[in-house]
Amino acid sequence: MDRRRILRLLTAGALATLSGGAAARSVFSGNRYYKGPVSDHFDGRVFFNPGGEEPLGFADLMRWRLSGERETWPARWPEDALEASPAARVEGESLRVTMVGHATMLIQTAGLNILTDPVFSERASPASFAGPRRVNRPGIAFDALPPIDIVLVSHNHYDHLDVDTLARLAARHDPLVVTPLGNDTIIRARAPGMRIEVLDWGGALSHGGATIHCEPAHHWSARGLTDRRMALWAAFVIETPAGKIYHIGDTGFGGGSNYRDAREKHGGFRLALLPIGAYEPRWFMSGQHQNPAEAVEGMRLAGARFAAGHHWGTFQLTDEGITRPLDALRAALASSRIEPDRFRPLRPGEAWDVPD
Template sequence: MAGNRYYQGPVSDHFDGTRFFNPNGIEPRGFFDLLRWQFGGGKARWPKQVAPRVPPAKPARTVSGDALRVTMVGHATLLIQVDGLNILTDPVWSERASPVSFAGPKRVAAPGIAFEDLPPIHIVLVTHNHYDHLDTDTLGRLQAAHRPRFVTPLGNDGFIRDAAPGAAVTVMDWGDKAELAGALLHCEPAHHWSARGTGDRRMALWAAFVIETKAGRIYHIGDTGFHQGINYRAAAEKHGGFRLAILPIGAYEPRWFMEGQHQNPADAVEGMALCKAAHAVGHHFATFQLTDEAIDAPEQALAVALAAKAIPPERFPALRAGEIFDVPVA
């Protein structure tokens, strides 16, 4: 078996010495299933460009006290402002989520915050190395402009250091914790996978993060399959619930192909309940077309799922670019 080019470390319950895996989980589908999906039809047509619902946000420099504010930039990129900290998740300002600039999924919605309007960024969370989450051009720009602390799971630090020379990088395994700028960060399991090319599948780890602050706990998941709710239950048991859960709701069709890696909106609503989150924010939709569903399908399905559970929609908004959610104090 070929060695791991990104990480060398001891065998664990989610690392076999060469590749990471989801314990008792679903393996990512192989090449022939990919061809079956790609040539099977059923892909909804997205518009080439979407008019913004709101003008681009111009964030305050900071928020303090009990305030917890989330601003959608697009896809899995959100600005979290809490307790004097400005935290970016999976930042992508590039036009394509792709290894090349001339092909691959293209942005249909402009970023909800102009890069130049960002407040000082203290922490950047990179959940895994797929191109719609780890964008080397953006990481380099952030290092040049803000010199933040980058936080990422095992094996992803090399990409960040190459993209952002001199970057301060905290590398974490599932179960690790680190105190950064007054917040306590926990690295937690997610049911997903990783790859940057054809020969490096699952050689870098994927993860969720829990952010403990004076204003409450935040559970951020960049990508995950529902995994029978196992990780949600474990997060609630370990952390005791959350003021806010930031949960993916898009890129889920067709289910036979996507179920193991991307939850759907009904799964996300169930996950919100299982992890004992007072509020949630939906992301990972309406920016890059990665899968078959229509651009507005995640929002519609989320509304149906919330109604079925009698959860008021204001507890779980699906934010479009530029929209802001000031999270109520639970």
């Protein structure tokens, strides 16, 4: 692919990641990723959040990007970055979660190894030479990963669906990928032999002694300017012998309705993995990225005993400084009178044995 075409793809990918691709609605009459029946969140061509908030468009994107309020991140952070060497397996009802970076986390319990939204590439971008660059190395080196049984891919933004990483995982570990409708088309174009199960909201499957439920999140999808909302986004509930785990890759708070529904359906959680970063400015980001205070409220509404914060400190996508989510989370926990040890913002390489 020539450099000019890569630059066009990069521009499209950046706009999609930051604005929802609203700058240019698809010129295609169909959906290139998925064909299926109309539902309460699919109109026959694109997916949507029922009663939810649409992402803002190109003019708003430019207004934000030209505001000059973006804080500077360090080129590398933190200085004392960890690199974990995880056990091959964690058995029984023990539950360990290790942060790799951004929304990539290793969940180990009941002899299963589950990897969420794996991104081991240097950039969250369609190009290797430009776009958001990671400021820390992965908290687990790719070659140090234990055998991976299940991979959860929540949606198709470049900071969550990294086809190069998925192709490497397919070659090394042959895991089962579980992802919402339409994302399989994107993955198979790069990793044609990958084992993939696709789920709609409300769907579930069992594998290796765990049951994976696909649940709503308030977000959207796009890889470029012409595929806005053509693949579904989702949260996951992982039902294991050690208890239930609620993983959300990305979400706007949306009034908390998805959190309430998850608690009503699943009865609460031992652990919630919740995004706490990429949230400023609120006027632009609130429909797609919750802030730490909303994450704390989401933890409460979902009935989660413990929570791990992710989606911060690896890729600079928005305006807040690299440690602002930590300050905001501490303040929100204090305001809600929740002990800080119950909601931990994990750093790359940090492992947490979650109490039972």
